[in-house]
Amino acid sequence: EVQLVESGGGLVKPGGSLRLSCAASGFTFSSYSMNWVRQAPGKGLEWVSSISSSSSYIYYADSVKGRFTISRDNAKNSLYLQMNSLRAEDTAVYYCAREGGSSLAPLDYWGQGTLVTVSS
Amino acid sequence: DIQMTQSPSTLSASVGDRVTITCRASQSISSWLAWYQQKPGKAPKLLIYKASSLESGVPSRFSGSGSGTEFTLTISSLQPDDFATYYCQQYNSFQGTFGQGTKVEIK
Numbered sequence: 001e002v003q004l005v006e007s008g009g010g011l012v013k014p015g016g017s018l019r020l021s022c023a024a025s026g027f028t029f030s031s032y033s034m035n036w037v038r039q040a041p042g043k044g045l046e047w048v049s050s051i052s053s054s055s056s057y058i059y060y061a062d063s064v065k066g067r068f069t070i071s072r073d074n075a076k077n078s079l080y081l082q083m084n085s086l087r088a089e090d091t092a093v094y095y096c097a098r099e100g101g102s103s104l105a106p107l108d109y110w111g112q113g114t115l116v117t118v119s120s
Numbered sequence: 121d122i123q124m125t126q127s128p129s130t131l132s133a134s135v136g137d138r139v140t141i142t143c144r145a146s147q148s149i150s151s152w153l154a155w156y157q158q159k160p161g162k163a164p165k166l167l168i169y170k171a172s173s174l175e176s177g178v179p180s181r182f183s184g185s186g187s188g189t190e191f192t193l194t195i196s197s198l199q200p201d202d203f204a205t206y207y208c209q210q211y212n213s214f215q216g217t218f219g220q221g222t223k224v225e226i227k
Contacts, residue, residue, distance in 0.1 A: 035216065037164075044221040045156075045164065045207050050214065059214040062121070095163055104211055106154035108175070110163035 002026040002109045004096050009114030016086050022079040022096030022111055030074035033099040035107060036081050038092035049081065050099070086118045122146055122210050126219035132227040139195040141222045143208035148188045152212035155184055155193045159204045168193065198224070
């Protein structure tokens with residue numbers, strides 16, 4: 001069974017940093033691209049970042065470019081999101097999600113999400 | 121960047137109704153479109169991919185159509201479990217933009 005479990009969320013002050021993790025199991029993690037998607041309270045889904053299976057291709061939303069860094073450790077079956085210079089508008093539930101196996105694929109499995117709150 | 125626009129934002133319907141949600145892309149995305157269902161406090165669930173392919177395990181009352189810039193999600197006979205928010209997402213470009221969502225409410 002595919003499982004994605006996020007951790008690392010919490011309360012952080014504006015300008016602070018936080019590192020999210022996503023532990024994957026039930027599939028060959030090193031074969032899939034992975035994504036982070038966030039959802040501000042009461043709002044819609046916003047795609048944040050993606051990373052290819054071997055970390056060769058990395059993409060970011062304009063809203064987080066230069067502040068967030070996505071990475072992965074295939075030996076540990078883990079995905080990460082380093083978030084720096086956090087702003088109030090980064091407050092959201094952050095989901096990790098797997099892309100299906102082809103080069104252009106939807107997000108077929110999602111974690112339960114971890115809440116990040118940016119507030120003084 | 122590709123923008124995705126869903127309509128309506130909210131839809132009130134009754135059990136048994138046929139429901140249609142529209143998603144428009146700001147430029148052609150071929151058929152690289154997915155539909156997700158989200159219930160409060162839960163992660164989104166993939167329903168439809170490549171515009172019209174039904175994800176395994178999803179009831180056949182859900183269907184998708186369209187290509188290029190205009191797409192629809194149809195629920196042929198709305199069931200109590202279908203009251204939720206639905207999102208489209210394009211994955212033609214590497215920034216996988218979502219629509220703003222359509223909330224399907226009980227009439």
